[in-house]
Amino acid sequence: MSTRREATGVSGILAVDKPGGMTSHDVVNRVRRITGERRVGHAGTLDPMATGLLVVLVGPATRLAPYLTSADKAYLARIVFGTQTDTDDADGRVIATAPVPDEVADPFFATGVIVSLVGVHEQVPPAFSAIKVGGKVAYREARGGTTLELQPRTVHVTQAVLTGIECTGEHAWDVRLAVSKGTYIRALARDLGPALGSVAHLGALRRVRSGELDVTSACTLEQLEDAEDPTSLFVDPFAALGLPVIDLDAATSALVADGRRIGAAGERFSAGELVALRGGGRLLAVYGRAGDELVPRCIIAGGVSSPDERRSA
Numbered sequence: 001m002s003t004r005r006e007a008t009g010v011s012g013i014l015a016v017d018k019p020g021g022m023t024s025h026d027v028v029n030r031v032r033r034i035t036g037e038r039r040v041g042h043a044g045t046l047d048p049m050a051t052g053l054l055v056v057l058v059g060p061a062t063r064l065a066p067y068l069t070s071a072d073k074a075y076l077a078r079i080v081f082g083t084q085t086d087t088d089d090a091d092g093r094v095i096a097t098a099p100v101p102d103e104v105a106d107p108f109f110a111t112g113v114i115v116s117l118v119g120v121h122e123q124v125p126p127a128f129s130a131i132k133v134g135g136k137v138a139y140r141e142a143r144g145g146t147t148l149e150l151q152p153r154t155v156h157v158t159q160a161v162l163t164g165i166e167c168t169g170e171h172a173w174d175v176r177l178a179v180s181k182g183t184y185i186r187a188l189a190r191d192l193g194p195a196l197g198s199v200a201h202l203g204a205l206r207r208v209r210s211g212e213l214d215v216t217s218a219c220t221l222e223q224l225e226d227a228e229d230p231t232s233l234f235v236d237p238f239a240a241l242g243l244p245v246i247d248l249d250a251a252t253s254a255l256v257a258d259g260r261r262i263g264a265a266g267e268r269f270s271a272g273e274l275v276a277l278r279g280g281g282r283l284l285a286v287y288g289r290a291g292d293e294l295v296p297r298c299i300i301a302g303g304v305s306s307p308d309e310r311r312s313a
Helices: 024-035 059-069 107-115 138-143 185-195 221-226 237-241 250-257 307-312
Strands: 012-018 040-042 051-058 073-081 083-085 094-097 119-123 153-166 171-179 200-210 245-247 274-279 282-290 293-304
Touching: 012 024, 012 059, 012 221, 012 237, 024 040, 024 051, 024 221, 040 059, 051 059, 059 237, 059 293, 073 153, 073 185, 107 153, 107 171, 119 185, 171 185, 171 200, 185 200, 237 274, 237 282, 250 274, 250 282, 250 293, 274 293
Parallel strands: 051 200, 083 200, 245 274
Antiparallel strands: 012 051, 040 051, 073 171, 073 200, 083 094, 119 153, 153 171, 274 282, 282 293
16 A cells, blocks of 8 residues: 555655744644655754744655755844843743843844854753753753753854844844854853853854755745645755756766766866756766766655746646
């Protein structure tokens, strides 16, 4: 008997504008129900409080996760001073309060502090995170009252811009940040508190970019639910990957489907560079150059749907 998973033939990438109050796994489950495809994953977790771009992979396209999760990401964040929470964000329990220095309200001072975030840092992840230590998950231990000793990790802030200051009701900075994979915006907010002689937490967060994808091209779950054909909302996989594209004829596409090496003579890219292979309008594979050959890195059974394919259908 064929399973539902085997029968759908659905394969694509969705850019979803996640609402607040849902986990990333909640979104994955919703997409499973809408598409009927069980193989659904995402390329970069968003905490329940956060909104914005969640890249969702459907069907065989889930094999592209390593190439999409490693992308830099951009956020709009609100950093609130004067209170610290156990989760380092607004969803947590307040565990400390402290006076807020007057200079926090000074735009020139705030701009200088935010600009200084650009660069490479050693960051200790939040106690409530999915990091494992000795087989134990940090957030599960934290819920039980045990704090694991998490090692610092190297993160890179490539952009930090102050976009606003709030001084009525709460002391807060609104910022735009672009960061490397694995950067916790919650931890950036947490660490700014002691650096300024106070405490702080992340008051709000919205992801606006992940790699080549922008939240302006994302759909809501309601739009996905109401779509006559949910696959019509799939984004262009070639644009999402941002890799050089090589078009294949039918014979070469068949070789790629079998995971065979193919010739690369005359192709203008460097050794080891990844390329996306297109056949029949679909993304068939990601290959890398080795000498005068292209060798497989990721074969996607049946390929990944693209707008070009749908327009020619």
